[in-house]
Amino acid sequence: MPFYSIDDMERTEDTFGPSKRMVAGELIKIGIVAYEIGEGPDPHFHPNEEQFILMLKGKVNFVLGDETKLIGSGDLVHIPRGTEHGLKVVEGPAVFFACKSPVGDGKLSQDYNPARNIEALKDRLGAVG
Numbered sequence: 001m002p003f004y005s006i007d008d009m010e011r012t013e014d015t016f017g018p019s020k021r022m023v024a025g026e027l028i029k030i031g032i033v034a035y036e037i038g039e040g041p042d043p044h045f046h047p048n049e050e051q052f053i054l055m056l057k058g059k060v061n062f063v064l065g066d067e068t069k070l071i072g073s074g075d076l077v078h079i080p081r082g083t084e085h086g087l088k089v090v091e092g093p094a095v096f097f098a099c100k101s102p103v104g105d106g107k108l109s110q111d112y113n114p115a116r117n118i119e120a121l122k123d124r125l126g127a128v129g
Contacts, residue, residue, distance in 0.1 A: 006011040012107075024106030031108045034095045035060075035087075043086030043121035049101030051079040052102045060087040061112055061125045068124045084115040088125040
């Protein structure tokens with residue numbers, strides 16, 4: 001089916017984080033993800049997947065490689081393969097649209113690998129505001 005309503009998308013329990021509403025095509029997988037204040041995935045990277053995140057609601061501290069920034073509704077983030085990244089919600093709930101390629105098994109967390117310097121990145125997430 002080529003047409004979807006967010007409200008009709010099935011909630012799927014994924015390996016990491018909250019339940020997500022996901023759809024997978026042939027080459028791309030997408031999801032609507034929500035986190036509450038103080039939540040967010042631990043810093044990680046995807047060696048085999050490129051990702052875009054479009055913030056729909058809320059604000060998050062976002063770390064991406066060497067950059068750390070507060071992002072909110074309407075901000076689009078490109079996450080190249082292999083780039084360490086993470087977020088922490090500072091105004092919530094935070095809702096974003098995630099798009100990743102390749103599709104793999106269709107789960108957003110399929111290519112999730114913990115960041116090598118996870119504690120330092122968590123400290124950076126707490127310092128933005």
